[in-house]
Amino acid sequence: MKKILLYSTLMVSLFALNSCNEEELDLKNPNTLTVDQFWKTPEDAQKGVNSIYAMFYKDGLWARWMYFRLDLTSDEGFSKSPWTDLADWTRFIYVDYKFWEGNVVTFRDSYKAIFRCNQVLAYVPDIAFEDENQKQQILAEAKFLRALHYFYAAELWENIPLVLTPLQPNDTPEQNTKEEVFAQIETDLNEAFNALPASWDEFNTGRPDKGAAKAMLAKLYMQQRRWADAKTAMDYLITGPGATYSLTANYEDNFTHNTENNSESVFEIQFGDQRLGGTGEDANAAVSTNRPQFFAPRGIGWSDGQARFWVVGLFKEEATLSGGIDERLRHTLFYPDQGADFGETTYGRNWEWDADEAFFRKGHRDYYRNNEDYYCQVNYRLIRYADILLMYAEALNQLGQTAEAYQYVDMVRARANMAPLATAHPEIGNNQALFLARLKNERVLELCGESVRWLDLKRWGDLESQAGVDVIKTRDADFNNFVVGKNIRLPLPQQEVDNNPNMTQNPGY
Template identity: 55%
Template sequence: MKNIKFYIPILIAAFVMTSTRCSEDLLDIENPNTPTVESFWKTEQDAEMGLNAAYNMFYKPSTWTRWIYFRYDLTSDEGHSTSPWGELADWTRFKYSNYNFWDGNNWHWRDFYKAIFRTNQVLTYVPAIPFDEARRDRILAQARFIRALYYFQIALLWEDAPIVLEISKPDDQPEQRTEAEIWAQVEEDLNWAKDRLPEKWDDPNMGRATKGAAKALLARAYAQQKKYPEAKAELDWLVVGDGKQYYGLIDNYRENFTHNFENNIESVFEIQFSDRNKGNDSDNLSASMGFQRTQFFAPGGIGWQDGKARAWLIDEYKKEKTKDGKNDSRLLTNIFYKQAYKDFPDAANNDTLVYNRQWNNVDWGNETFIKKYSTYYYRDREDYHAPNNFRFIRYADVLLLYAEMLNETNQTADAYQYVNMVRERPSTNLPRLEDAYPEIGTDYNLFKKRLQMERSLELCFEAVRWMDLKRWDLLTTQAGIDELRTRDIDFNNFTVGRNHRLPIPQVEVDNNEHLDQNNPY
C-alpha cells in the first residue's frame, strides 16, 4: 500500500501587469489557482506543499521513472540497448554525436536542476514561516536530503557543474564548480540533515527521507571519494549502531521488487510509485506516478525491449550452487532467458514463463531480458504505470558497502559476516563466502574482486552499477576497461579519460559564458 504520494507541485510565479487603457485596480486581481510568491509560503501547509513539489521530481521520465536506468544500468556492463531508436541505443554505447540528445543528457541536466530549484525554494522561504521549530527542521532536512541526492547524480554523471544554492532566475549564468566542490556540498547538506531527520516515520508519511537514508547516501558519497573511514562511520549506525533495529533482510529476495511488500525492513530509501493516476508526464493533478522502466525493458510484444541483460550474468549465477544443490534463485528473479525452465524445474507459480507465455523462439531467440521490477507476476503485459516502488537504497546494499569499507580499512576478516548475511538469505541460501572461496583469506585484492561480483549478483539492474564501476576505477583505467570489454562489447567504444563522464549539454555551454564543455568533448 502506498502511504504517501508526493503530488503535483504548486507552481510559484509572479506576474506584473500594466496597461494604459485600464485601471490598475481592475487588473490587480489574484487568481486563487495560481498563487504567487507573495501569497504563498505563509503556513506550515505551504511548507509541506513546497517540499512535496521537490519529492514530485522523482516522477519525471528523466529521473527515476524512466531514462536514468539507461545510463546507470544499460551503459554499465550489466545491460545494453538494442533499441530501434538509434540515438538512444548509441547513447548507451558511448557514441555521443549529439551532446544535446534530450532523452540521454539534456533532460537529466534540466530536471536535476529543476529539482534543486524546488529544494532551494523550500530552504529559502520556509525558515521565515512561523511554526514548530522541530517540524520546520524536518522539512528543511528533507529538502537538503533531496538537494544532496540530485547533486550526487550531477557529480557522478558530469563531475564539473554549477552549484546553485539560491532561487535561480532565467537569466542567471552560474559558475562552473569542480567535482570536489560538488561532493563537498553533498556532504554539507547530508551532515546537516541526518540528525534532524526522524529515525522512522509513521505510516501516513512512509516514504519520506529518514536519518538512515541520509547516512546511507552520505556513506555512498564518501565512498565515491575514497573517504573510506568516513563512509564506514556513517554505515556503523545502520549496521552495528542504534539504527540497526530498523533494518534487516527479508526472507524472500524476489519480494523486494514487487508492489506487494513495499517499505519493508530492507528498504532504506524507496521511491513511491503508483498506478493510481494514468495520465501523462506533465505537472498536473492527473499526471502519472507510475514506474515506466518496465515498459521499456520488457520483451517485444509485452514492452518495447529497449533494454536487455548481458548474458555473462547468467553464467556467473550458475557458477555456484546453493546449500541444497540448486541454482541461485536470484537469477530467476532478475533475468528472463530461454533456458530458465531447465535451470529451475521446480519453480512455483509458473515463474519460468514470461508473463504467462512460453518462450517466443521466433521473436526472442536467445535474448536475455531484464526481469527485475517487471510486473509479470500479476499481469500479461507492461504499460507506463507500473506500481512497483523503486528501492533506491536497500539494506543488502548497505551491508555489502559496509563489507567493502571494512576491507578498505584493513579489516577484511571482519567483512565476511556482512557478505554472508546477504548470501545466506533464506531464498538465496548460498554457502558462506569463506567456504565457497577459501583461497581469498584476508587478501585485500582477492576479497575486493570477489565483492565486486557479489554486488552485481545481488544488486544488478538497481541503478548502482555505474557508481560502483567508477568507484572501483574500472572506468578510469585502461586495465579496468579491458576487463569490462570481456563482459560487454560496447566498451570497445569507450575512450579512457573521456567516457567516464558525460558531455555537458551543449545548449547549456552555449548559453552560459561561465560554463566550459567537459574536456576532451
C-alpha cells in the same frame, strides 16, 4: 500494505512576473501564485516540499531515463533499440549533445528538482510555525533531496553548477567541480540527519529518515574512497542506534508492489498506478514508473534496454548449498532457460528473444499480470540494506579489516542459500585484492539491475585506465567505444554551455 504517495496535486508556479501592473499583482489565481503570494503558512511549506517528491515521477529522472544512464551504460546492460540515437547514448557514442532523451531531459529535471529544494530552503525559514520541529523536518527533507539529486547529477556530468538559491531566468551560475558539489552534498546530508526523525508514521511513508541520510552519506564517502568515513556512516545502520534494518526472508519481496517499504528498505521511491496521465505538471500527471515498459522482452514491451548475458553465466558458476541454481537469478533476469532452470511458467506472455539474450526482471509485474504499460506501481528500492552490508564489507576490506568483512557478505549469501564465502572461495584468505575481486561479483549477484553498477565501476577505478576498460570489454562490447578520461562523464547539454558564459564543455567533448 497501504502506500502513501508523496506528491503535491497542486504544482505551483513561483516565478514572479518581470512586468506587471498593480492590478495584476492583486490577482489571486491559485494556479499562478507568485513567490509573494505563496510561502505564507506551514501548509504552503508542506506543499512545497511535497512538490520535490513529484520530480521522481518525471521522465528525465526515475520514471524513465535515469535507468538508461545507470543500468544500460554499465556492463550489466545495453541497448539494441532500433532508435539508433537512443541506443548510441548507452554505448558511448555521443554525437548530438542536445539529444533530449539521452542527455538534456535528465539534466533539466535534475535542476528542476534542485530548484524546488532551493525554494523550500529559501522561503520556509521565514514562515511562522507553531511546531518548530515540523519546520526543521521540512527543511531537512529538502536538504536530503537536494543532496540526492546533486549526487546523481555529479556522478553523471561531474562538472556542474552548484546552485543553492532559487535561480532567476537570466542567471548564469558558475560551474563547479565534482569535488565542490560533493562537499555541499556532505553538508546537506549531515544537516538533514540532525533534523530528520528516526522513523515516520505510516501516513508519511517514503520520506527520508535518519537511516536514509546516513546511507546516502555512506554512498557519497564510498565514491570518494573515504573508507573510514563510509564505515562510520554505516556503523549507524549496522551496529548503532539506526540498526533497525534486516534482510527480508524472501529475496523477491524487494521487487513487488505487495511487499514495499519492508525491513530491508532504507529509501525507496513511492510509485503508484492511480493516475494515468503523462509526466507533466497537470493534475492527472502519473506517479508511476515506465521502466518495465521500456526494459521488457520483445513482444511485451519496447525492449529498449536489456541485460548482458554474461550475468546469467555468473549466477550459474556456483551452486547453492542444496546443489541448485542461485534463486536470485530467477528474480533478477528473464532469459530463455528460465523455465527449464526453475520450472517457471510465463503467465501467458508472448516473449520473443534469442538464445543468448537476457532482460532485467526486477520491478516487472509478471508475478500477477501478462503485460506491461507506462503505469507500473512497483516502488523502486533506491537503497536497500543488502547494498549497505556489501558496501560495509568493501569499506572494511579497504581498511585492512578483511577478516571482519566476511560476515557481512555471508549475511547476503545466506539468504540465497549460498555457502559462506570462506568455504566457497578459500583462495581469498585475507588478500584484499582477491576479496575485492570476489565482492565485485557478489554485488552483481545481489544488486544487478538496481542502478548501482555504473557507480561501482567508477568507485573501483575500473574506468580510469585502459587496462581496466579492456577487462570490461570482455563482458560488454560497447566499451570498445569508451575513451579513458572522457566517457567517464557525460557531455554537458550543449545548450547549457551555449547559454551560460560561465560553463565550459566537459573534457574531451
